[in-house]
Structures are given as C-alpha cells and as structure tokens.
Amino acid sequence: QLQLQESGPRLVKPSETLSLTCAVSGDSISSSNYYWDWIRQPPGKELEWIGNIHSTGTTYYKASLKSRVTMSVDASKNQFSLKLSSVTAADTAAYYCARHKADDNRFESWGRGTPVTVSS
C-alpha cells in the first residue's frame, strides 16, 4: 500500500525558503502513470493546490505561486520535494503531499500533512 510522509522544518522565517520532502513507500516514484503533488491548507481556509511533478521532471505550478515554487524528484531516494521561496505569514499552512493518476486527476493517496509556520 502506498504511503506518503512529509518532512521538513515546522518554523520558517519570513523572506526565507520553505523546504519540504515527501518520502514515498509502497511504490516507485518513477511510475509513469502518476503525478506527485503538493497541496496546502492555511488555518481556517480551504485547500490550495500548489503544483505537481512527474518522474520525468515535468512540472505544473499554480500560476499565482509559480515565481516562488520549485519541485524536484529524487528517484534514488524515492522522494520528491517542494521549495517555496520568499515566504510570508500567508504561507503558514498544513502542507500535504499527494499522488494523482495522470488520466483522471483524482488524488488517490495523501500524506498526513505537516504544519509549517512562517514567523520571526
């Protein structure tokens, strides 16, 4: 069974870069039929899709975040990563990694999420 586990600092200072990793177990991140996504939920707000990456390196980012987002895949470690630069308090959220099938865009597996607070 696929399992996803987010990890990374829970506290990030304003203007710095938020870095998170999602460890994948139970399947290969190189599976061609899937995309690997990052989604976040600020306190009291709805979920927001950040973007995704395919094992080939193809990425799709939400337009409003595109200038600050970088995603990457490390197939040797079976994990993928998110970097969000120049963070502000508005980036405080629970961050989730997830997987979706390329042909139907359903998020069939998610991590438990990790809280990240942006504060000095």
Place this chain on the structure above:
Amino acid sequence: DIQMTQSPSSLSASVGDRVTITCRASENIDNSLAWYQHKPGKPPRLLIFFASLFQRGVPSRFRGSGSGTDFTLTIYSLQPEDFATYFCQQSFRTPFTFGGGTKVEIK
C-alpha cells in the same frame, strides 16, 4: 480558476441519519469531481471520483451524484466512523481547486 462552493460548512447528525453535502462549481466541469473524507491526524481519503464512482474499499453508503456544476455527496445511514470533514475537488483542469469542507459532527 474554477471556484468550488460547498455547503453546509458544518452539520450535526445522529448515527443512522442520512446526510447530504453539496458542491457547486463556478463553471461546467462535466463529471470531473471527487469527494474526500478527512479525519484529524490522518491522510485525506478519496471516497468518490468522476462524481459517482467508488474508490476501492469505500462503503456503499457513500453515494455521489451530479454533473455540470452541481454535485451531491450523500451518506446513507451515518456510522460512528463517518464523523469527519468532507471536501470536494474539481479534477477538470489545473489549478485543481477544492470546496471549503463540511464538518459532520455528532448531534
């Protein structure tokens, strides 16, 4: 971006009740809608995709319906393990967007 409006934001119900949650898209998304269940401290769980198809292992008391802009998730005979937050997601095009969630609480 496609806006997803979900209602109600919360509801109280008893075990055995039938519960209905609605989700409205700001434009036609055909049947490209998924429903999820989320409990604190656990990963969100996919229940329904393509508006009415069951994800493997989901009990049949969860039913999805709708197409175009209006969708419904119905839980027939609410069970104790069903108290959770439910949210919808449009899978029609990026950026994928989500409803605000419905918290189902015990009456």
